[in-house]
Amino acid sequence: xxxxxxxRTKSQDGATEILVxxxxxxxxxxxxxxxxxxxxPAHFIQKMTFSLNxxxxxxxxxxxxxxxxxxxxxxxxxxxxxxxxxxxWSDNKGETGEAETTVR
Amino acid sequence: MHRRTFMKGTMxxxxxxxxxxxxLLKPGRVLAAEWPKDAFAAKSVDETLKSLYGNxxxxxxxxxxxxxxxxxxxxxxxxxxVSANMPNVQAISLYVEKNQFPLVxxxxxxxxEGYFSARMKMGQTSDVQCVVKAGDKLxxxxxxxxxxxxxxxx
Numbered sequence: 585x586x587x588x589x590x591x592r593t594k595s596q597d598g599a600t601e602i603l604v605x606x607x608x609x610x611x612x613x614x615x616x617x618x619x620x621x622x623x624x625p626a627h628f629i630q631k632m633t634f635s636l637n638x639x640x641x642x643x644x645x646x647x648x649x650x651x652x653x654x655x656x657x658x659x660x661x662x663x664x665x666x667x668x669x670x671x672x673w674s675d676n677k678g679e680t681g682e683a684e685t686t687v688r
Numbered sequence: 689m690h691r692r693t694f695m696k697g698t699m700x701x702x703x704x705x706x707x708x709x710x711x712l713l714k715p716g717r718v719l720a721a722e723w724p725k726d727a728f729a730a731k732s733v734d735e736t737l738k739s740l741y742g743n744x745x746x747x748x749x750x751x752x753x754x755x756x757x758x759x760x761x762x763x764x765x766x767x768x769x770v771s772a773n774m775p776n777v778q779a780i781s782l783y784v785e786k787n788q789f790p791l792v793x794x795x796x797x798x799x800x801e802g803y804f805s806a807r808m809k810m811g812q813t814s815d816v817q818c819v820v821k822a823g824d825k826l827x828x829x830x831x832x833x834x835x836x837x838x839x840x841x842x
Contacts (some may be wrong), residue, residue, distance in 0.1 A: 641798055642800035649784060650808055655806065658795065658797075
């Protein structure tokens with residue numbers, strides 16, 4: 585099942601904020617299913633890579649302490665309108681996702 | 689397992705493999721390093737710092753601004769924004785000191801500004817620490833966040 589990845593940019597005072605929202609359970613591996621009493625296996629995003637015009641600008645390593653449906657933001661300088669921003673992520677089960685947008 | 693889902697799984701794994709291979713071919717791209725498993729499994733902030741940066745001496749700094757609620761009603765979703773105003777920020781890492789594994793996230797910058805925002809889980813009321821690596825030195829800032837309902841387990 586493809587997970588939804590959404591992205592938005594916001595420019596203010598010469599800096600551009602890149603906000604990414606991924607629809608992901610971020611399961612810690614410490615919770616138990618209340619019905620079956622079995623442990624729910626960990627399932628979380630490990631890496632998120634941000635690139636601007638094809639160049640990597642930041643890589644975030646995420647742990648299980650990041651909330652469900654993570655909303656992650658980074659900021660870049662000198663991004664112009666029309667610049668391409670891309671984010672890719674991968675989780676501990678090998679699932680990946682990506683989103684692309686242009687700076688407004 | 690359905691054939692289609694199986695194929696999808698292998699494709700995804702292949703893509704990751706290729707990405708890792710590309711990383712190896714270009715040693716300049718240190719950013720695409722492995723996910724720091726040891727750092728995320730460490731049980732104290734110091735242990736994590738050692739594993740991430742090989743250094744535990746972080747100086748308190750006023751240049752780091754933590755924007756987070758003083759009291760969070762739901763520990764499962766605590767919004768936090770960190771901005772570091774110093775030049776040459778190389779990495780930002782976030783810790784919830786009383787979580788079982790303190791490290792929440794680590795951001796490696798290569799051109800991006802010293803800014804990171806996320807939403808995190810907190811088991812209980814705790815100090816939240818932010819460590820910024822800039823110019824090969826470590827800087828830190830702290831804020832206490834009160835949690836009414838824990839966000840871990842249950």
